[in-house]
Amino acid sequence: MMKAYIVEKIEDKKFKSGIQEIDIPKIEENEVLIKVTYSSLNFKDALSSIGNPGVTRVFPHVTGIDVSGIIEETNSNEFSKGDAVLVTGYDMGMNTNGGHAQFVKVPASWVIKLPKGISDKEIMTYGTAGLTAALSVNELLNNNITSGEVLVTGATGGVGSIAVSILSKLGFSVTAISGKEDKIPFLKELGAKEVILRKDFDIENKRPMGSEKYDGVIDTVGGNILAEALKLIKYDGVATCCGLTSSHELPTNVFPFILRGVRLIGIDSVEAKREKKVAAWKKIAGDFKINSLENLTNEISLDEIKEAYKALLEGKAVGRYLVKL
DSSP: OEEEEEEEEEETTEEEEEEEEEOOOOOOTTEEEEEEEEEEEOHHHHHHHTTOTTTOOSSSEEOOSEEEEEEEEEOOTTOOTTOEEEEESTTBTTTBOOSSBSEEEEEGGGOEEOOTTOOHHHHHHHHHHHHHHHHHHHHHHHTTOOSSEEEESSTTSHHHHHHHHHHHHTTOEEEEEESOGGGHHHHHHHTOSEEEEHHHHSOOOOOSOOOOOEEEEEESSBHHHHHHHHTTEEEEEEEEEOOOSSBSOOOOOSHHHHHSOOEEEEOOSSSOOHHHHHHHHHHHHTTTOOSOHHHHEEEEOGGGHHHHHHHHHTTOOOSEEEEEO
């Protein structure tokens, strides 16, 4: 038996969640069983915990879209017992049981060996949020945005805070947008040169374009904030988008794209090709590795997940939640 954080459907649109003891899963062909050492919490996990149908439709369900640990059993020639590994994305923690358990079984094709130079604890501090941030920064670099001014939206969240830290380490001048005025010192500690409060940026602006200010934008929120940011990007600049906590809609126009050659690039860390994930994790263990992990991390146990989900859903979470199993 093992402990796991389980979400159960009581009736239509009514769910409950908490720790239970369940059987350790049995692996089949081309699957591995991982003894979990660390997991993390993401907004998607929080949505799964309340039965959001866009995330999870299979119940009872174990949350946790990220996991690091040791191979306990394997039916794959690619891995051996004792290998240190991680898994992020795919269907894990959505409709396949996730990493908030002492053991998790997954297809071997989802698994990546832990890169050299980083521990299982460190890599879960990054988790899906860190992977998404790294993929976003990579797109700027791959499109010749290698220096200058970068705007990061939703900067106190998991993706935003790691993006601020990575960009600062790489020498960019970072402007952060946040709705949390009391977290301005936190963002400055991560490396933000300037902090703009959301209420001062997320305003209705009828102008189709603004003054050229930013070489790049890493957006984590969508909606009007991304629309306004696009108007401020310099000629030949790049924006990446990976989230919708503000809105899934984008009330914009074509002028930034056709008059300044701005490129808007979508970031998906869930179904990204394995080789792309491997490359990003190697960057995280190397050039992108940041020294402010402790400032970003709230380490919790399975028992504390429920309260952390509440903070995430209420928009009160800051940085990353690391779950120690």
